[in-house]
Amino acid sequence: MSKRPETAESPPEPRREVPIPLNGVDRRTVLKYIGLGAIGAVPLVASTQLMDGLVSDVVAGPESVDETAQSGSAKTQSTRVRQWTMIIDLARCDGCQSQGTAPQCTLACIEGHFAPQPMEWIEVYEAELAGGGTQFIPTPCQQCENPPCVKVCPVGATFSTPEGVVLIDQDRCIGCRICMAACPYDRRFFNWGTPPIPPEALLADYNPEQQTPATRGTVMKCDFCPETVRGGTLPFCVQACPQDAIWYGDFEEDIATNGRQIVKATELISERNGYRLKEHLGTQPRVYYLPGHGEDVGRDPEDEGRMPTEWPWIERAEGAVTWTR
Amino acid sequence: MDTMSNWHERLVRKTTRPTLVTTYRYWVWLAFLVAVFANGVFQYSKQWSNGLYVTDMRDRISWGLYITAFVFFIGISHAGTLISAILRASKATWRAPITRMAELITAVALIVGASFVLIDMGRPERIFNVFRYGRWQSPIMWDVMAITTYLTASVIYLYAPMIPDLALYRDRLSNKVGVARRFFYETVALNWRALPSQVRLLGKAITIMMLIIMPIAVSVHTVVSWIFSMTLRVGWNTSIFGVLFVAGAIFSGVATLILVMAVLRRIYHWEEYLTPKHFLYLGYLLAAFAGFMIYVNINEFLTSGFKLEEEGEFAFRQLFVDDFALMFWFYIIGGLLTPITLMLFRRTRTIAGVVVAAVLVDIAMFFERYFIVVTGLRVPLMPYEPASYSPTFVEWSIFVAGIALFLLLITIALKVLPMFAIWEMTEEHERNVAREPIPILQGAHEGGGDGAPESPPDVERLAEGGVS
Amino acid sequence: MSYRPSRSTARIATSVMIVATILGLSGPAFAAGIGISVGAPESVAVGQQVEVKAVLSEDGVPVEGAEVALTYKATLGGKTDRVEIASATTDETGTAVMVYEQRANDNGEMQIVYLGPGTDPVDPFEFTIAVEKGGVQLYHSESGVKIPFVNGTLVILVIATVWVFISLSAVLLARVGKAGIVEDEASAESGSMWIGALLAFAAIFTAVGMVIVFVRAPLANTDLSHPGEYETHIDEYDRTELAHVGDLDPYVGFGLKDESAAQTGDPVEDGKVLSFEYACAACHAPSGLGGVVGPALIGEIGSFNNFVEEVRDGPKGMPAYSEATLSDADLQKIYDFLEAGR
Incomplete structure (x- = not known):
């Protein structure tokens, strides 16, 4: 796990000016990382190495204190916390039939997270339409606001963050699987054996937001990639969707983007009659669906079937077993 | 008519026989159980090193035989304590010879049942996380709490009434047993010499435990059912589950008690103490609970089946006509209707009949636990093909090892612990001798309502037709 | 959704008061000869209902029936774009009143966009509204019933x-x-x-x-x-970082949606794009700072020959990229990008 340089209670570290040797990262960003470290939180995964280097620089550095630097802890910045959401436009989802590949959201998610076979954290289900034909429903973890899985976990290994994301701490999970029984969306996956992951996944620094590397006997699921968004990019599935059907957004600022444009999230939902899966259960998912069956990208509802998912690195997963769902 | 001391001498001689006499059959039986258990341990070592991959549980049916076994054994544990406490509280005098066995079954079944939770865990080495990070909001934690409480309480409740008997063993057997057991008896007999102060203290302890253990026992299986009914799954999401589980627990517990009694009675010739009357009464209890189970099941299935919300149709189809129909109808016909029928007719109201009913009930209740766990998980939640589950050899081995452990612990207890509440039986006998003729208890239990008149000829008949 | 407009009715009054002390923004904004003057508060607080008035006139004559929209500049997931938050049609006095709730935490770079009638492209009218830092959480997820003592x-x-x-x-x-x-x-x-x-x-x-x-x-x-x-309980909550509003890095892109993006002519820029195209970023993170799996590349790569050798080899579990997948020329661009980073 990443280190915690300071505790919340410790007096604020005098901020020093750091010569920034990096292209594309301004001083403010770097100082922000330091600030985040100072509140005792886990540093951003994407900057772990950077963090280590910079923190020691700061401690050793003789430079003068820059009081005006825009930094400080998250607390002083704002008390408002992002409220992540996902809005999936079914009218634009053709299950990647037009691409001739397995759904690319699933593939990107697998590559990005090294999700062990057969875990499709975002799985594209094909459901019957009432009037015949089918629709495709990309289904990530629904990130319920009233999450049945969090309520039943005996050790608090699965928890809701203030950002509204449900995460799993695989370092704490005892593998009792009651959360899998409790999830009404079939969105939880268990590492029944030694998970099949490629060797490079083992190099990763574990973090509940990143779930890499997978370990045996623990539960996994879609983590909503909040750290990816904080790092300035969009979740793997959103980036990968060739039809821009997946919107990722924040209800606190009330915006959502599919990588092409940004819109007002609530307006998008209400204008397109958005709904949520199994709303009657009262789980209050954070994932919204805009009704459709791929008609906006020219899919015929009678055109059934999608390509099966493949795990690109599965041959390099040494000593691992695979199983079916 | 015996004199009192003769009667008591014979009682002590007969009940201490398993402790003193060890036949080669005992060793063969012990070796067999140890072998079966060892196989289970070996299979578990495979699971330990390979993960739950060696089972047939997968993401969609993520609980299977282990959880079934957990529920089943915790159910069996209700045999004892609850029955013994209820009978003791209601001063049903015929209870004296069966309470000890019932209480022993409780403690043993609880140990076996609780270990299946560990076996089912994906990361058993992290069990202490349950205490480090335990959340009281989780049904699993409720289970941990309830089972810990119940285990502690039932061990005390097994132990407290056993102290006078252990003292008897200490006084009578010390010269006849090895040094280990002599030390054991001397230690656990707690200096018991039936001093008035001791009798008062012990009586108080027993009364407290008797009263407190009834709500604990009821809560335990209710909480076990909540593991299921606190989810949103069709088939599990029902408020009657607590009642169904508690009733089923007592039901299967009584059946197991009958079986243990029948076997020990036959091996150690305890016909004088485990009389047909005991089997008959327990048989009535079985029939009464079968009736109650039918009622609860109708409640459960009719209220959800009438409406058939969402995935309800699939749940019903798989249970009533498709994959699990055989198990389900065996449970209904074999496990619920047959025991009632057997107790209804004079011809079958024998020890043999009661034992047959008990066997059927135990099998049926295992099936019931199995199909509750598996069918609940099998209902598809999203548009996908329903999964299938058939336990692997590893799972069966570990399950059978659980049964073996259950029998093994009872077998070992036979060598060490008094299997009868000798002092209670003596007290009871004294009372009966004092007020001849022996009255047959009227309406000792709700089973009496079946219209079976309890007349002495009936009891005699039973004795004739009973297992020899 | 459990979003409740927080105290907005109380605040709308104050905002209208502020509107009275408007900065007199006006001037020819729309190229098609349409002039606009805007009435908007100088500064607003988060969660406040804001009223923006736009008066449209063409050669002194009020424009009636024109559709205008109010947008602001937002950033999310690295993407920066204008978001439409309100729209209205002008009345007979040429006035369009647009009301929105302040959700963004940054200075509001606002625009009023002319939507129609007419297809002539017209330049949007730009102005700024200062946003007071801070503010309270607007969106809450609340569920459950709290009953005293039943806990x-x-x-x-x-x-x-x-x-x-x-x-x-x-x-x-x-x-x-x-x-x-x-x-x-x-x-x-x-x-x-x-x-x-x-x-x-x-x-x-x-x-x-x-x-x-x-x-x-x-x-x-x-x-x-x-x-x-x-x-x-901050000590217990050390498992994940939080994202606070108005707190995002610039978008560097991840996953190439447009091939032409790699032909900017600037080798460093091309390399940046290419590095994503070939999923270096999947392991080494955007900008090559090092990520979930891969180590930091910026300032760590040594000579170009060495770099090429490593990429072709795939050391320490990294997949090997053949000449066919990633040409030397492309590698040179990526190298330049990483070098420039140093």
């Missing part, structure tokens, strides 16, 4: 009561053993009461332990879903 305390009380009785019984048993010690025989028998004491100790120990587990539970597992509450 963990009750559970602890019940469990404690039960365990008091169990412990009491165990203590009674220990006393049974003690009562059995007769004075003159004490030496012979004294050893045989310890089991009762042990039992009593075990019962009390378990009882206390259980209550401790229960009492600790809410602390160890605070309901983390409520912003604000996590701060009370």
Whole structure:
């Protein structure tokens, strides 16, 4: 796990000016990382190495204190916390039939997270339409606001963050699987054996937001990639969707983007009659669906079937077993 | 008519026989159980090193035989304590010879049942996380709490009434047993010499435990059912589950008690103490609970089946006509209707009949636990093909090892612990001798309502037709 | 959705007051000869209902029936774009009144966009509204009913009561053993009461332990879903970082949607794009700072020959990229990008 340089209670570290040797990262960003470290939180995964280097620089550095630097802890910045959401436009989802590949959201998610076979954290289900034909429903973890899985976990290994994301701490999970029984969306996956992951996944620094590397006997699921968004990019599935059907957004600022444009999230939902899966259960998912069956990208509802998912690195997963769902 | 001391001498001689006499059959039986258990341990070592991959549980049916076994054994544990406490509280005098066995079954079944939770865990080495990070909001934690409480309480409740008997063993057997057991008896007999102060203290302890253990026992299986009914799954999401589980627990517990009694009675010739009357009464209890189970099941299935919300149709189809129909109808016909029928007719109201009913009930209740766990998980939640589950050899081995452990612990207890509440039986006998003729208890239990008149000829008949 | 407009009705009044002290923004904004003057508050607070008035006129004549929209500049997931937050049609006086709720935390770079009628492209009218830093959380996820006393305390009380009785019984048993010690025989028998004491100790120990587990539970597992509450138990909440509003890095892109993006002509820029195209970023993170799996590349790559060799080889579990997948020319661009980073 990443280190915690300071505790919340410790007096604020005098901020020093750091010569920034990096292209594309301004001083403010770097100082922000330091600030985040100072509140005792886990540093951003994407900057772990950077963090280590910079923190020691700061401690050793003789430079003068820059009081005006825009930094400080998250607390002083704002008390408002992002409220992540996902809005999936079914009218634009053709299950990647037009691409001739397995759904690319699933593939990107697998590559990005090294999700062990057969875990499709975002799985594209094909459901019957009432009037015949089918629709495709990309289904990530629904990130319920009233999450049945969090309520039943005996050790608090699965928890809701203030950002509204449900995460799993695989370092704490005892593998009792009651959360899998409790999830009404079939969105939880268990590492029944030694998970099949490629060797490079083992190099990763574990973090509940990143779930890499997978370990045996623990539960996994879609983590909503909040750290990816904080790092300035969009979740793997959103980036990968060739039809821009997946919107990722924040209800606190009330915006959502599919990588092409940004819109007002609530307006998008209400204008397109958005709904949520199994709303009657009262789980209050954070994932919204805009009704459709791929008609906006020219899919015929009678055109059934999608390509099966493949795990690109599965041959390099040494000593691992695979199983079916 | 015996004199009192003769009667008591014979009682002590007969009940201490398993402790003193060890036949080669005992060793063969012990070796067999140890072998079966060892196989289970070996299979578990495979699971330990390979993960739950060696089972047939997968993401969609993520609980299977282990959880079934957990529920089943915790159910069996209700045999004892609850029955013994209820009978003791209601001063049903015929209870004296069966309470000890019932209480022993409780403690043993609880140990076996609780270990299946560990076996089912994906990361058993992290069990202490349950205490480090335990959340009281989780049904699993409720289970941990309830089972810990119940285990502690039932061990005390097994132990407290056993102290006078252990003292008897200490006084009578010390010269006849090895040094280990002599030390054991001397230690656990707690200096018991039936001093008035001791009798008062012990009586108080027993009364407290008797009263407190009834709500604990009821809560335990209710909480076990909540593991299921606190989810949103069709088939599990029902408020009657607590009642169904508690009733089923007592039901299967009584059946197991009958079986243990029948076997020990036959091996150690305890016909004088485990009389047909005991089997008959327990048989009535079985029939009464079968009736109650039918009622609860109708409640459960009719209220959800009438409406058939969402995935309800699939749940019903798989249970009533498709994959699990055989198990389900065996449970209904074999496990619920047959025991009632057997107790209804004079011809079958024998020890043999009661034992047959008990066997059927135990099998049926295992099936019931199995199909509750598996069918609940099998209902598809999203548009996908329903999964299938058939336990692997590893799972069966570990399950059978659980049964073996259950029998093994009872077998070992036979060598060490008094299997009868000798002092209670003596007290009871004294009372009966004092007020001849022996009255047959009227309406000792709700089973009496079946219209079976309890007349002495009936009891005699039973004795004739009973297992020899 | 459980978003409740927070105190907005109370605030709309204040904002209207501010509108009275408008900055007089006006001038020819729309190229098609349409002039616009805007009335908007100078500064707003987060969560406030804001009223923006736009008056459109063409050669002094009010424009009626024109559709205008209000947008602001937002950034999310690295993407920066204008978001339409309100729209209106002008009345006979040429006035369009647009009301929106201030959700963004940054300075509002606002625009009024002319939508129609007419297809002539017209330049949007730009202005800025200052946003007061801070503000309270607007979106809450709230579920559940809180009933006094029907909570963990009750559970602890019940469990404690039960365990008091169990412990009491165990203590009674220990006393049974003690009562059995007769004075003159004490030496012979004294050893045989310890089991009762042990039992009593075990019962009390378990009882206390259980209550401790229960009492600790809410602390160890605070309901983390409520912003604000996590701060009370910050020590327990160290498993994930939080994203605060107005707190994002510039977008560097991840996953190439447009091939032409790699032909900017600037080798460094091309390399940046290419590095994503070939999923370097999947392991090494955007900008090559090092990520989930891969180490930092910026400033770590050494000579170009060395770099090419490593990429073709795939050291330490990294996939090897052949000449066919990634040409030397492309590698040169990526190298330049990483070098430039140093």
